[in-house]
Amino acid sequence: MRIAELSRVSGVPVPTIKYYLRESLLPPGELTSPNQASYGELHVRRLRLVRALIDLAGVPVAQVKEILAGLDSETMSLHDQIGRAHRAIISRRQLTSAPQDSTTEAAAAQVEALIKSRDWKVEADAPALTTLTETLATMRSLGQDHLANLLDAYADAVEKFTALEVAAVTSGPDHTTPGQIAESVIIGTILGETLISSLRLLSQESTSAHRWT
Amino acid sequence: MRIAELSRVSGVPVPTIKYYLRESLLPPGELTSPNQASYGELHVRRLRLVRALIDLAGVPVAQVKEILAGLDSETMSLHDQIGRAHRAIISRRQLTSAPQDSTTEAAAAQVEALIKSRDWKVEADAPALTTLTETLATMRSLGQDHLANLLDAYADAVEKFTALEVAAVTSGPDHTTPGQIAESVIIGTILGETLISSLRLLSQESTSAHRWT
16 A cells, blocks of 8 residues: 555554654555555554554653564564563663662662562663662652552562463464564553553542542 | 752752742742742652652653642642542553544443443543553554453452552551642552552563573
8 A cells, every 4th residue: 555545544644654664663665666665564553553652652752663673673582672672661760860868778678679589580780670669769758658568569460460461472373473472572561551550540540439529 | 958958968950959949840948038948858858759750650740740739739639639640640641543443442342341340430531541442452453362351350450459559548647637648649659650560570571581581
């Protein structure tokens, strides 16, 4: 199909599609003449993924590019593709002025104990470790120890999510190639977060409506 | 304390503090002379909250302002304060070009069935409903039905989070006034999401390391 039809099918305006092509978020179409390219199902699908990452998950364009480059790599291991997606979505979640005080040290110790008790195998420089530590420290310094103390209960639930997700993406006849598993894992990681986040808000709104109205 | 000391204690640069004062993210200090103001513990605490919302939770400044105005309101009900925070953090998570197709209709039906089966009391125009529906539709249109089918399992876990959080913020001698409960709920909602998100990434990284390296 031509770019006008790709726009109609996907609902994405032509100038936006052209921008994605320039930024390599979308692979080039097949040239049918010097000035005309043809696009296929692969482009429709990729456009859906790009829109979801940007609009629903709030991932900045530069990071989307990183994630897609990982997905399209023929040589990168699945673990490295996942690591790249992780770094792309969390690298910006860090205090720009983090106080190095006793609260932060205590939070770091709490995180270390958690990792050890659950035998989690994570790199010492994983950005999520910093985000987790700073979040716990902030909760405590704002007098919300009772929230920071829920860490273990949160981790229990999160481990269940991960087990379900791994089972979902690795089973079934449609997900047997490493490339398909990688795409599934990336979508599960990033859109799964949007899913959990919106479910949480609905559950909280309902609880609040029952309790405080 | 003067602004220079507030900067030292909080780690936030003076120009940033001045910007927050101009934007009303921080209440004015007490004037001690026509050109000098004095700041206290309340300012240190508010600065921590602002930094956490912006840096860790990624909430844009305009939305932080909305949330704080809700928190500082003397007349707004707790339910409305929570609603305001919800809208501030999720309003931007929406497809700018959503296709109205059968996949979206099926996703809307799945969400409606979920709300009904769990007896959730949510407003028909809650932004999280749109985000949830669009996320499910995107998963399905990308061939990830197995992920979209986890919706009920996710909702189970999320209901547990909410119950734990409500118990945490409403119990304990420190959280008896409505204002304190409101602050606790807002912090729990927003920083709780950052906590879950970073725990998920760590759990996934570990699983991936065990499985795919």
